[in-house]
Every structure is written in C-alpha cells, then in structure tokens.
Amino acid sequence: MKTILKVVILLFCVTAFSQEQKVEYKKINENLVKATYYFADNTEAVEREGFFDADGKLNGIWISYDTMGNKTSIANYVSGKKDGVWTYFKKDKINVVTYNENKIIKVEEKDLVVN
Structure with missing residues (x-):
C-alpha cells in the first residue's frame, strides 16, 4: 500500500510541475533584453518581468505579480546581484529591504494605508 501511495504522489508531482511556462524575450538594445514570464496555467497573466544584461545576468528592475495582476514585489539587480531597494507588498503591509551587492x-516594515 505504501508503494502505491508513493507512486501516486510521484505521478502527481511530475504532472503538477510538467506545465511549461510561457516566456517572451524582447531585445531592447545590444546590452539589454526584456523578459516576461507568464503563469503556467494562464498564458495571459504576467507572473514577473524584468531585464537581462548582455552576460545573461538579471539587471535593473524586476516586478512580480499575483494571478490577479497586483504587484507582489519590485526588485532591483545590478549584474545579477541584489542591489538597491526591494519592495514586497502584503495585504496590509509593505516590507522594504535595501541591498548592497547581495x-x-x-x-523596514510599513503599514499600508489606503484612502
């Protein structure tokens, strides 16, 4: 019985993670490519978007969204390293983390006030 349960769980995991995520790349200039990742189960909803430099490293602003299109985070990279202010949006709070070379x-944690 344990073996059957393990096989069922394994098959579920393989099926759940086998969906391919749609990704679009757009060359901005010689040194920058914009990448847009879509949720695997919804090719219209953007999951995250940002930029890669000429070396293929994360660079500049990256924005992540939930399935409803609300921003969940705004991040900044410099040559693949976390740098600058990162903002994480929660239901009633905003977390602000400042990085310098990872x-x-x-x-900081701030209360979200909506007028």
Missing part, C-alpha cells in the same frame, strides 16, 4: 543593509 547583502541586506536595512529592513
């Missing part, structure tokens, strides 16, 4: 410099 190292956390400062962490």
Whole structure:
C-alpha cells in the first residue's frame, strides 16, 4: 500500500510541475533584453518581468505579480546581484529591504494605508 501511495504522489508531482511556462524575450538594445514570464496555467497573466544584461545576468528592475495582476514585489539587480531597494507588498503591509551587492543593509516594515 505504501508503494502505491508513493507512486501516486510521484505521478502527481511530475504532472503538477510538467506545465511549461510561457516566456517572451524582447531585445531592447545590444546590452539589454526584456523578459516576461507568464503563469503556467494562464498564458495571459504576467507572473514577473524584468531585464537581462548582455552576460545573461538579471539587471535593473524586476516586478512580480499575483494571478490577479497586483504587484507582489519590485526588485532591483545590478549584474545579477541584489542591489538597491526591494519592495514586497502584503495585504496590509509593505516590507522594504535595501541591498548592497547581495547583502541586506536595512529592513523596514510599513503599514499600508489606503484612502
């Protein structure tokens, strides 16, 4: 019985992760490519978007979204390293993390006030 359960779980995991994610790439200039990733189960909803430099490293602003199109985070990279201010949006809070070359410099939590 345990073997059958393990096989069923394994098949479920393989099926769940086998969906291909749609990705679009657009060359901005010689040094920058914009990438847009879509949710695997919905090719119209953007999951995250941002830029790669000429070396294929994350560079510039990357924005992540939930399935409803709301921003969940805004991140910044410089040559593949976390750098600058990152903002994480929660239901009623905003977390702001400041990085310098992948190292956390400062962490703040702010209440989200909607007028």
